[in-house]
Amino acid sequence: MADKSQTCSVWLGSETGILKGVSLSKKRAFNFCDMSSVSRDQEICALTWGDRQESEVLVGCVNGSVKTFSTEKGVFTETRVCGDISQGRFTGIAVTDRSLITCVESGLLKVWTEGSADTVEINVGGEVCRMRQNPSQRHRVATGGKENPLKVWDLERPDKPIFTAKNVANDWLDLRVPVWVRDVAFIPDSDRIVTCTGYHQVRVYDPSTPQRRPVLEAEFGEYPLTTLALPAGHDRVVVGNTHGQIAILDLRKGLVRGCMKGLAGSVRGLQCHPSSPLLASCGLDRFLRIHSLEDRSTVRLAPPILFSALLNVFFFSFLLKLVGSDAAGEVEEVKEEERDEVWDSMETVSEKGEKRTVEEEAEESRETAEKKEEKKKRKKAKK
Numbered sequence: 001m002a003d004k005s006q007t008c009s010v011w012l013g014s015e016t017g018i019l020k021g022v023s024l025s026k027k028r029a030f031n032f033c034d035m036s037s038v039s040r041d042q043e044i045c046a047l048t049w050g051d052r053q054e055s056e057v058l059v060g061c062v063n064g065s066v067k068t069f070s071t072e073k074g075v076f077t078e079t080r081v082c083g084d085i086s087q088g089r090f091t092g093i094a095v096t097d098r099s100l101i102t103c104v105e106s107g108l109l110k111v112w113t114e115g116s117a118d119t120v121e122i123n124v125g126g127e128v129c130r131m132r133q134n135p136s137q138r139h140r141v142a143t144g145g146k147e148n149p150l151k152v153w154d155l156e157r158p159d160k161p162i163f164t165a166k167n168v169a170n171d172w173l174d175l176r177v178p179v180w181v182r183d184v185a186f187i188p189d190s191d192r193i194v195t196c197t198g199y200h201q202v203r204v205y206d207p208s209t210p211q212r213r214p215v216l217e218a219e220f221g222e223y224p225l226t227t228l229a230l231p232a233g234h235d236r237v238v239v240g241n242t243h244g245q246i247a248i249l250d251l252r253k254g255l256v257r258g259c260m261k262g263l264a265g266s267v268r269g270l271q272c273h274p275s276s277p278l279l280a281s282c283g284l285d286r287f288l289r290i291h292s293l294e295d296r297s298t299v300r301l302a303p304p305i306l307f308s309a310l311l312n313v314f315f316f317s318f319l320l321k322l323v324g325s326d327a328a329g330e331v332e333e334v335k336e337e338e339r340d341e342v343w344d345s346m347e348t349v350s351e352k353g354e355k356r357t358v359e360e361e362a363e364e365s366r367e368t369a370e371k372k373e374e375k376k377k378r379k380k381a382k383k
Contacts, residue, residue: 005032005074010280011057012269012288017042019059019069022288032069032076046090058100060090066102082112091145092131096138101155103131103143111155122158124151134186142193144181150195152207165205166212183228185237187251194251196225196239202249218254220247229270231277231293238279238293240267246281248293260291262298 008021008030017039019032043062050056050068056077059067064083067076083090088105095101100112107128111120124131128145140162144150150165168177180198187194191208192215200221203214223241230237231248236257240246244263247256265285272279277293290299 005030005071008071010288011047012282013044013047013059015043016040017044017061019044019057024290032074041085043089046093048093048095050095058093058095060093060102062089066090066093066100080112082110083108091128091143092133092141094131094133094138094141096155099155101131101133101141103128103141105129105145107143107145107148109141109143109153111158120155120158122153122155124148124153124161129181130183132184132186136186136188142184142186144184144195146180146198147178148181149179150181150184150193150205152193163205163207164212165214168213168217180224182225185228185230187230188234190234194228194230194237196228198224200225200241202228202237202239202254204251216251216254218249218256220249220256221245226267227270229272229279231272231279232275238270238272240270240281240283242266244283244285246270246279246291248296258296260289260296262289263287 005021007023007026007028009024010022012020012022014020017033020029021032022029041061041063044059045062046058046060048058050058055070055072057069057071059069059076060082061067063085064081064087066080066082068078069075070077082100082102083104087108090102091105092103093101098114100114101109102112103109103124105128107124107126109122109124109131111122113119124143125145125148127148128143129148130145131141131143134140134142139155140152141155142150142152144165149167150163151161152163154162167179171177178199181195182198184193184195186192187204191206193205193207195203195205197203200219200223202218202220202225204216205212206215209215220239221241221243223243223245225239225241228237228239235251237249237251238246239249240263244265244267246260246263246267248258249255250257260279260281263281263283263285264287265283267281267283269282270279271281272293278299279291279293280288281291282288291297292299
């Protein structure tokens with residue numbers, strides 16, 4: 001497994017708890033999971049790197065456990081309980097030099113310090129949809145959700161948020177505009193923050209100014225936005241929605257610069273390569289696609305067998321790593337090596353009874369008709 005994991009350039013998580021690694025250079029996909037223990041309780045809802053060397057992947061599961069996967073050894077090395085299923089699934093996990101940060105849907109954000117039994121707990125508000133860490137200031141995180149506006153927290157001073165967004169002005173009917181932050185990201189080399197909403201809006205906030213309302217607002221499509229990613233260059237944002245549409249928006253003017261084609265299901269994961277003009281996307285159509293941000297063409301395509309073959313369910317994934325040198329070339333398919341392993345681990349279900357032939361059904365019908373006729377004759381004889 002160590003040889004396989006070291007060749008993987010894309011990491012994904014699924015609804016059944018399978019951690020998948022995709023090697024674009026070898027055009028292979030690998031399952032890193034015990035197939036005998038696959039269940040919906042192990043559903044992967046958050047992924048992040050466990051260290052700056054990218055030698056560990058932290059996997060947040062629905063049951064509240066956080067697993068540590070070693071990309072060098074190709075195995076899970078540690079499991080720790082960081083939540084309860086009653087509190088909701090993880091909306092984000094992050095790490096600092098000595099701490100693990102988790103946030104769940106109920107709004108409970110916890111900081112787990114290494115070597116200490118005490119944890120810092122922060123109530124960031126209910127119905128949280130996303131928690132994201134500032135990559136340049138790792139002690140700061142942003143949160144947001146349904147009727148839960150964007151907030152920025154300094155974990156060194158967790159008493160109150162250092163920034164709370166103010167809702168936009170009422171609409172033309174003088175009605176309050178609902179709040180639904182679906183994803184958030186810190187724009188590098190600046191204090192600005194970009195969000196996407198469940199009402200197909202993209203908003204940019206600048207906490208360094210006195211203004212708490214968005215400094216830029218744009219709209220894309222008619223359907224709820226689900227996720228976003230920031231390409232290299234910091235002047236664009238890529239967003240995806242529930243109808244499989246992906247668009248590139250200009251953060252300077254708020255205009256749509258182009259759309260990606262080929263998606264068929266809700267977009268659940270977007271990740272831009274930090275240096276190459278590449279975008280990895282995945283969602284409910286069970287495809288992994290890698291697009292070029294320059295001409296928006298598909299560079300690599302993984303067929304749906306990458307995620308199916310187990311209980312015939314849909315999967316959502318979060319992508320972590322993408323090596324640009326691996327993705328050069330024409331559109332090619334990625335094959336899955338361990339597909340047979342999934343089928344072999346499934347239990348055989350036997351039928352309760354054999355199917356009857358047409359002749360047997362006809363014979364049964366004749367017997368039933370004869371019994372009814374005899375019953376009528378007996379009634380007539382009694383009269």
